[in-house]
Amino acid sequence: MSPTPSNIKLLESDEPIEEQTLPHYQPSDFYPVHVGELFNERYQVLGKLGYGSKSTIWMCYDISDDVYVTLKVCAAHGDDRSDGESSTDSELACYRKMGRLTTEHEGVFFLRMLEGTFIVASPSKRQHRCFVYKPAVTDLCGMLRRLKQGGMATNKLLKKVTRAVLSALDFLQTELQTIHADVKIDNVLFLVTDNAAFTQVAVDLKSRLVPAKYDRKEKRYIYPSIDVGAHMKNIPWGQAILADLGEARSIHESGMQDYCGIYPDQYRPPEIRLCMKWGSSVDVWAAGVMVWSAFERDLLFGSYQGEPEKVEARHLAQMVGILGPPPLDFLKRSTESLEYWNRDGSWRGVYGVDIQEASLEGKSTSFEGADLTLFVDFMQSMLRWKPEERLTVKQLLKHPFLQVDQDEGDSDGCQTSAEENGKGRTVEEYVETDTEGGGDWSIEQHQDTRETIEEDAEVKDGHVGTDHGVNRE
Numbered sequence: 001m002s003p004t005p006s007n008i009k010l011l012e013s014d015e016p017i018e019e020q021t022l023p024h025y026q027p028s029d030f031y032p033v034h035v036g037e038l039f040n041e042r043y044q045v046l047g048k049l050g051y052g053s054k055s056t057i058w059m060c061y062d063i064s065d066d067v068y069v070t071l072k073v074c075a076a077h078g079d080d081r082s083d084g085e086s087s088t089d090s091e092l093a094c095y096r097k098m099g100r101l102t103t104e105h106e107g108v109f110f111l112r113m114l115e116g117t118f119i120v121a122s123p124s125k126r127q128h129r130c131f132v133y134k135p136a137v138t139d140l141c142g143m144l145r146r147l148k149q150g151g152m153a154t155n156k157l158l159k160k161v162t163r164a165v166l167s168a169l170d171f172l173q174t175e176l177q178t179i180h181a182d183v184k185i186d187n188v189l190f191l192v193t194d195n196a197a198f199t200q201v202a203v204d205l206k207s208r209l210v211p212a213k214y215d216r217k218e219k220r221y222i223y224p225s226i227d228v229g230a231h232m233k234n235i236p237w238g239q240a241i242l243a244d245l246g247e248a249r250s251i252h253e254s255g256m257q258d259y260c261g262i263y264p265d266q267y268r269p270p271e272i273r274l275c276m277k278w279g280s281s282v283d284v285w286a287a288g289v290m291v292w293s294a295f296e297r298d299l300l301f302g303s304y305q306g307e308p309e310k311v312e313a314r315h316l317a318q319m320v321g322i323l324g325p326p327p328l329d330f331l332k333r334s335t336e337s338l339e340y341w342n343r344d345g346s347w348r349g350v351y352g353v354d355i356q357e358a359s360l361e362g363k364s365t366s367f368e369g370a371d372l373t374l375f376v377d378f379m380q381s382m383l384r385w386k387p388e389e390r391l392t393v394k395q396l397l398k399h400p401f402l403q404v405d406q407d408e409g410d411s412d413g414c415q416t417s418a419e420e421n422g423k424g425r426t427v428e429e430y431v432e433t434d435t436e437g438g439g440d441w442s443i444e445q446h447q448d449t450r451e452t453i454e455e456d457a458e459v460k461d462g463h464v465g466t467d468h469g470v471n472r473e
Contacts, residue, residue: 009209019051029075031128032220048223068198070135076126087246094245107171110164112243136189161240168242169393181247183286191238201231274334281387288382313353326385374401
């Protein structure tokens with residue numbers, strides 16, 4: 001074993017941690033980042049923010065521009081997507097396409113933008129693409145957890161976040177002709193309005209020893225992730241953004257039957273489950289599932305433990321229970337449906353999975369009365385068996401559910417328009433009393449948000465949690 005660096009507090013454990021816990025983990029795929037290391041002669045590593053199957057994420061100080069940034073160091077997987085393409089190449093191609101585009105579409109402000117990119121070689125001479133972004137303080141799930149800790153949840157804020165996500169998707173579809181293909185709650189991030197807010201985080205990190213585990217076999221250190229927000233007393237919350245273009249596809253390339261690997265289980269649309277042709281409406285379905293999780297602080301479809309075949313049957317059965325039986329002409333689009341339905345459209349009950357009838361109205365606990373009616377209609381506009389019957393993101397942005405409270409001013413601090421720069425608020429100001437139907441969100445009434453929403457999520461394409469810097473892996 002090599003001498004322990006003076007800034008490291010060695011963790012005495014042989015148990016796998018962080019990226020070591022990933023299925024199919026190969027140490028040589030990951031660049032061995034060290035705290036204190038200088039990348040590209042300007043980005044000094046301060047601490048680890050997160051990890052996924054395709055990258056590790058780090059908080060860095062940009063010594064050239066005197067700002068803090070997030071550095072994503074991609075794993076050297078090669079062709080790591082279900083369609084045989086590279087997620088790294090896909091993300092880079094999307095950003096280059098955006099760089100050539102002149103647009104006035106507001107949705108571009110709600111996408112995570114690239115600040116820089118470069119390639120670094122590992123000691124074993126493998127090439128690793130690095131992406132530089134503005135730092136995010138948390139993802140949507142982390143925001144919900146903070147709101148719970150503050151005592152109230154606000155539906156008005158979540159409507160703003162929903163509008164931001166849909167606006168980003170509308171930009172991707174109409175301006176970039178691109179399907180995101182990975183819309184989920186941990187890909188919605190929150191920026192800050194003042195980069196200097198990370199100064200206290202940097203001071204805290206530099207003032208203590210950095211915990212790390214030493215992998216004797218691979219001769220590398222594995223660092224636990226940190227929670228940036230825990231080091232900030234008052235967070236100047238900025239706008240919500242949609243991140244991660246690693247799974248993005250061009251719309252004209254998306255009608256391929258063999259592209260069935262997109263989306264984690266809980267977000268997977270029926271046409272993907274059944275290996276049908278698919279298009280941009282997969283993002284609408286996933287947005288619907290995400291919106292439900294955000295407002296209701298619970299999974300719409302779950303759980304996802306057990307044998308893959310039974311997981312698929314259970315997921316489809318839950319869809320039937322909530323949405324009703326699928327149209328027969330929809331089932332005829334794929335022979336895969338015959339595994340779960342008879343030719344007359346009746347449920348076969350394979351793997352002992354039966355239909356349990358439910359309803360969106362009955363499952364919702366965050367709305368009542370007219371607000372519940374609007375919310376359910378909004379959800380039903382996204383969650384439809386036939387992709388062509390779902391509303392487009394442009395149509396969803398005009399739905400009455402999102403128009404309520406839109407013009408009542410910026411009372412919650414969340415920036416969701418390009419004109420709102422500089423209006424960030426502290427977390428105390430961000431959490432306000434909400435009498436819209438959300439009510440008290442107490443620890444006694446609800447489990448931890450992150451556990452409830454993500455406890456059954458599979459390790460999927462770069463995210464055991466997030467590749468954006470939220471310590472939940």
